[in-house]
Amino acid sequence: MKDRDLYGGLIRLHILHHASHEPIFGVGIMGELARHGYKLSAGTLYPILHSLERHGYLVAEDDVRGGRRRRNYVATEAGKEMLRLGKDRVRELYRELFEDEE
Numbered sequence: 687m688k689d690r691d692l693y694g695g696l697i698r699l700h701i702l703h704h705a706s707h708e709p710i711f712g713v714g715i716m717g718e719l720a721r722h723g724y725k726l727s728a729g730t731l732y733p734i735l736h737s738l739e740r741h742g743y744l745v746a747e748d749d750v751r752g753g754r755r756r757r758n759y760v761a762t763e764a765g766k767e768m769l770r771l772g773k774d775r776v777r778e779l780y781r782e783l784f785e786d787e788e
């Protein structure tokens with residue numbers, strides 16, 4: 687994906703948003719992001735998930751069903767707090783970007 691620097695924060699907030707509501711997993715969140723126009727390869731998405739995990743915003747848990755292992759991620763309290771702060775920033779930016787149009 688081009689413009690990864692520009693959209694990187696939005697993608698992280700999007701991931702934290704979903705992971706704060708329910709467990710997410712790589713392929714599922716990849717489809718969800720694609721639905722919103724962010725087409726990420728696995729090679730881009732997984733390092734983002736791992737860095738969110740390393741920073742303590744997500745915690746991974748292995749879900750084994752029928753002999754198949756799936757790695758689920760849920761937001762930690764720190765991740766939810768970061769999401770809350772990020773939403774404030776997005777709200778403020780949104781106002782500034784669109785206040786002339788409304």
Ligand SMILES: [Zn+2]
Nearest residue numbers: 700704718722
């Ligand atoms: Zn979404």
